[in-house]
Structures are given as structure tokens and as C-alpha cells.
Amino acid sequence: MKTVYKLIIALVILATTGLTVVACSSTKGTYSDVPATADAVAEEEFKMEKSGAQLWGETCNRCHIAPSPADYNDTDWETISLHMRVRANLTEKESMKIEEFLKSAN
Amino acid sequence: MKKLLVFTTLLVLGSSIYGQTYNTFEPSKTQFMLRGYGHTGFEYMDSGDETESTFLGSAFAPIFLYKHSDRLMFEAELEFVLESNELEIGLEYADVMYVLNKNMTVRAGKFLLPFGTFMERLHPAWINRLPNAPLGYGHDGIAPSSGIGVELRGAFDLGGPKLNYSVYSTNGPRIKDGSEEPEEAGILQFANYEDTNLAKAYGGRIGLLPFSDSSTEIGFSAYSTSGTGEEDSEFEDIGAFLYALDFSLVKQIPGLSGIVDVKAQYNSSNVDTATFIEMHEDGDEEEYSFDNQSNSFYAQLSYRPTMANSDFVKKLEFVGRYSDFNAPEGAEWEEKSTQYAFGLNYWLSWRSVVKLSYQTTETEGGHDGDGITNTDGLFLHWAIGF
Numbered sequence: 001m002k003t004v005y006k007l008i009i010a011l012v013i014l015a016t017t018g019l020t021v022v023a024c025s026s027t028k029g030t031y032s033d034v035p036a037t038a039d040a041v042a043e044e045e046f047k048m049e050k051s052g053a054q055l056w057g058e059t060c061n062r063c064h065i066a067p068s069p070a071d072y073n074d075t076d077w078e079t080i081s082l083h084m085r086v087r088a089n090l091t092e093k094e095s096m097k098i099e100e101f102l103k104s105a106n
Numbered sequence: 107m108k109k110l111l112v113f114t115t116l117l118v119l120g121s122s123i124y125g126q127t128y129n130t131f132e133p134s135k136t137q138f139m140l141r142g143y144g145h146t147g148f149e150y151m152d153s154g155d156e157t158e159s160t161f162l163g164s165a166f167a168p169i170f171l172y173k174h175s176d177r178l179m180f181e182a183e184l185e186f187v188l189e190s191n192e193l194e195i196g197l198e199y200a201d202v203m204y205v206l207n208k209n210m211t212v213r214a215g216k217f218l219l220p221f222g223t224f225m226e227r228l229h230p231a232w233i234n235r236l237p238n239a240p241l242g243y244g245h246d247g248i249a250p251s252s253g254i255g256v257e258l259r260g261a262f263d264l265g266g267p268k269l270n271y272s273v274y275s276t277n278g279p280r281i282k283d284g285s286e287e288p289e290e291a292g293i294l295q296f297a298n299y300e301d302t303n304l305a306k307a308y309g310g311r312i313g314l315l316p317f318s319d320s321s322t323e324i325g326f327s328a329y330s331t332s333g334t335g336e337e338d339s340e341f342e343d344i345g346a347f348l349y350a351l352d353f354s355l356v357k358q359i360p361g362l363s364g365i366v367d368v369k370a371q372y373n374s375s376n377v378d379t380a381t382f383i384e385m386h387e388d389g390d391e392e393e394y395s396f397d398n399q400s401n402s403f404y405a406q407l408s409y410r411p412t413m414a415n416s417d418f419v420k421k422l423e424f425v426g427r428y429s430d431f432n433a434p435e436g437a438e439w440e441e442k443s444t445q446y447a448f449g450l451n452y453w454l455s456w457r458s459v460v461k462l463s464y465q466t467t468e469t470e471g472g473h474d475g476d477g478i479t480n481t482d483g484l485f486l487h488w489a490i491g492f
Contacts, residue, residue, distance in 0.1 A: 050318075058319050058320045058321070059320050061356055061365070062320065062323070062354065062356050063227045063228060063233060064232070064233040064456070064457070065453065065456040065457075066456065067456050067457075068456070071456070075137050076137075076139060078137065078173065078176075079137050079139050079171055079173040079179075080139075080171075082173055082176065082179050082205075083171055083173075083179065083181065085205075085211075086179070086203050086205075086211050086213070086259070087226075087227070088227070089220075089259055089260065089261045089270035089271075089272065089313065090261060090270075091208075091261040091262065091263045091268055092208040092209075092261075093263055094261075094263075094268075
């Protein structure tokens with residue numbers, strides 16, 4: 001079989017498993033509901049804004065097993081956060097929120 | 107009795123001095139961290155007519171991290187390994203990075219190249235789920251692992267999905283012309299301290315995390331250069347174009363009571379056709395050339411039952427990996443290999459793992475000559491990060 005085909009098949013299989021897994025396991029509601037009041041708007045925004053803890057759980061597991069907050073002290077977490085932000089190409093928001101969480105929970 | 111008195115006095119005084127140093131401790135603005143990893147193991151290989159087994163001396167890789175400010179940082183890794191009873195020291199990387207703004211960081215020095223994800227993100231022994239790299243990486247691999255140059259990288263939040271990028275220019279690769287190692291004529295050598303021509307390598311990677319839970323990432327990388335030979339040599343204009351596709355999925359799936367981790371990468375290397383010289387045993391020279399295209403692929407699936415009730419089971423991990431490597435037909439290093447690797451890991455901590463693995467590899471051609479070789483290997487490795 002030509003490699004190109006192998007590759008396409010592999011990608012399609014991976015993409016479908018990926019999509020299925022994500023689609024089946026997501027418990028979040030859709031964000032399309034139109035909120036009626038200002039309170040609801042605020043609540044909606046609050047819901048969409050992920051906490052540092054959640055971001056830590058989702059992000060720091062992607063390459064290696066995620067370290068726990070207690071593994072390092074605050075100064076170390078600052079260095080590690082900058083290192084990981086650059087190495088893992090994380091967004092500024094992700095890395096700042098995770099750093100805050102790690103420093104608050106150690 | 108006297109001795110005891112002196113001892114207690116010393117102990118009391120000593121500890122109060124010790125305590126005082128810590129009382130006046132204030133965090134400094136700059137910070138230095140010494141980190142790194144090491145690994146050691148046992149391997150047994152059986153290739154039909156040949157069997158060998160060996161304990162592997164530990165490899166030791168200290169990493170130096172120096173954070174000067176919230177924007178400026180330096181990272182370096184040394185690698186100490188024993189190679190035929192000699193200590194070899196390698197500089198894996200040494201680079202400075204500076205955060206220019208929220209979407210862009212500049213790096214300069216010797217850095218791991220974001221050509222796909224394996225070398226930059228997954229190869230350290232305490233991260234890699236199997237004791238060795240897939241086919242196509244490492245010695246004689248076709249994917250560049252590091253380079254000396256400059257790079258811009260960063261990430262964008264697309265309100266759920268995320269996009270990350272990196273673009274770089276490094277000293278270009280060198281083509282082996284066969285004058286020193288005729289059996290390696292046509293192989294590209296990356297990570298050169300000095301460039302031998304004006305042609306630099308340009309490359310980059312773009313990664314997309316389409317879902318807001320960051321579970322999935324797909325990436326495309328490219329690397330190209332217009333010249334791989336020495337200035338004024340006949341290889342000066344032999345260019346090369348390489349690309350890679352990578353995929354990653356890490357997700358906790360309650361239905362499976364654990365975390366599923368899928369990683370894959372495809373590498374393709376196309377080097378312009380060049381003419382090499384083959385020396386026959388009787389002293390005759392013969393010119394030959396070949397279509398210099400290679401590729402390699404791996405896909406790995408691993409599963410950790412993190413939600414299991416038993417503490418022992420929670421720390422286990424099951425891994426399977428397929429990889430293949432195809433080197434050009436007609437080259438002295440012509441090869442077609444496929445490998446299946448299976449592993450069972452036990453995680454002592456987030457950075458320390460004992461890996462047991464069985465691997466079977468079928469190689470056609472390669473350095474060991476023609477014909478097909480089947481090699482079975484059994485590995486027991488212990489990796490620790492610190």
C-alpha cells in the first residue's frame with residue numbers, strides 16, 4: 001500500500017475516534033442558548049471561563065503525567081510555568097491561570 | 107559524657123544557625139533550577155542467529171533552567187552517556203527565550219526543533235511511554251531533532267479552540283557525500299554547529315487544538331533548505347524538503363475508567379537527486395544515484411486505568427505502538443522496517459516509571475546487509491525525572 005494512503009487512512013481513523021470520543025464524553029451544554037437577563041449573561045460568561053484547576057487537568061496531561069500542586073513551591077512553579085508556556089506553546093491565559101492555581105493549592 | 111555534652115551543644119547551636127539561615131530567606135527575583143532525568147535498564151535481543159543481552163549504564167541528563175524575569179529565561183540540557191566504554195557528553199539544547207508579547211516568544215541558540223512533536227515534546231525517557239524511540243528517530247533518523255538558530259513561537263486563543271505556531275531558521279543540514287562513510291552517502295545530518303554554506307534551513311510548525319478541552323491536537327510541520335553541500339562542492343545546490351504530520355489525543359474517558367492517550371507522527375524527507383561514488387574492492391569507481399526519499403510513521407495508543415479502585419492498578423499503563431521506516435531504494439542504506447512494540451508500565455510517581463516492553467522488528471536491507479532480519483527484543487527500563 002502506498003504510504004500516502006496508509007497515512008490518510010491512519011488520519012481518518014484517528015480523527016474519527018477522536019471526534020467520537022469527544023462527542024460522546026462531553027457533558028457540557030451548548031452555548032448557543034440566548035440568555036435573557038444581565039445576570040444570565042454574567043452566569044453564562046462565568047460558565048465559559050474555565051478555572052485554573054480545570055485547565056491544569058486538561059493541559060498538563062497532554063505530554064507527560066501532570067504534576068500535583070504540592071510537587072513544587074511557588075518560586076519553582078513560576079519558573080516551570082514560563083518554561084512550559086514556551087515549550088508547550090500554551091496561551092498566556094492558560095499558563096497564567098494554571099500557575100495561579102498551582103501556587104494557591106500547594 | 108564530655109563527648110555527649112559537646113555533641114549536644116554543637117547540635118543545638120548548629121540547628122539554631124541552620125534555622126536562622128532559613129528565617130532570613132526571601133525569594134529572589136531571579137531563579138535557578140537544576141532539573142533533569144536519568145534512566146537505566148536491561149535489554150535482551152534475539153535476531154535469529156544472534157542473541158545478546160546487556161545491562162544499560164544509566165544515562166544522565168541534567169537540565170538547567172534560569173528564570174531572569176517573567177519574560178526572560180534560559181534553558182540547557184547536557185546528556186551524559188556511555189558509548190563503547192567512553193563517556194560521551196552531548197549538548198541537547200541551550201537557548202535563551204524572551205516573551206515579546208502575549209502571542210509571541212523569541213528563542214535563540216540550540217533548541218529542539220518543533221518538527222512534529224516526538225523530539226520536542228515526547229522523547230525524554232520519563233515522558234516516552236516505551237523504552238525507545240519509534241523507527242525513524244535518533245541515530246540515522248530522518249527527522250531533524252535540534253538546530254542552531256532563531257525561532258518565533260506562540261499561541262492564540264480562538265475562544266475555545268487554540269492555535270499555536272513556530273517559525274525558525276537554523277544552520278542547514280549537511281549531506282553525507284560518502285567520502286568518509288560510503289555506506290551512508292545521501293543521509294542528511296542535522297544540528298550543525300557551523301554552517302558550511304550560505305543556505306540556511308527554514309521551517310515551522312502549526313498546531314491546532316480544535317476542542318475547548320484541549321484533548322486533541324493536529325500539527326503540520328515543514329523544513330526546507332536550498333543547499334546541503336559545502337560551498338563550491340557539487341552538492342552545494344542539493345536542496346531538501348521535509349514535512350511531518352502529527353496527532354495527539356489525551357482524554358479521560360469515564361466509560362473506560364481511565365485516560366486514553368493516542369500519539370502519531372508521519373515524517374517525509376525529500377532530498378534532491380545527487381550523484382555519489384561507489385568504490386569497488388578492486389579499486390574501480392562507479393557513479394550511482396537514487397531517488398532520495400525516505401519516510402517514517404508511528405502511532406501509539408496507551409491507556410491508564412486512573413479511575414480504578416485499586417491503588418496498584420491505578421498506576422499501571424498499557425501501551426501499543428506501530429512504527430515503520432523506509433529509506434530510499436538504491437541507496438547503500440536502503441531499508442524497509444516495521445516494528446510492533448507492546449509495553450506494560452508502572453508509574454511510581456508522575457516522573458518515575460518502570461517500563462517492561464516486548465518489541466518485534468522486521469528489517470529488509472539496512473546496515474546489516476540484504477535480506478530480511480527479524481529481531482525480537484525484551485526491555486526493562488527505569489526512568490526517573492528530577
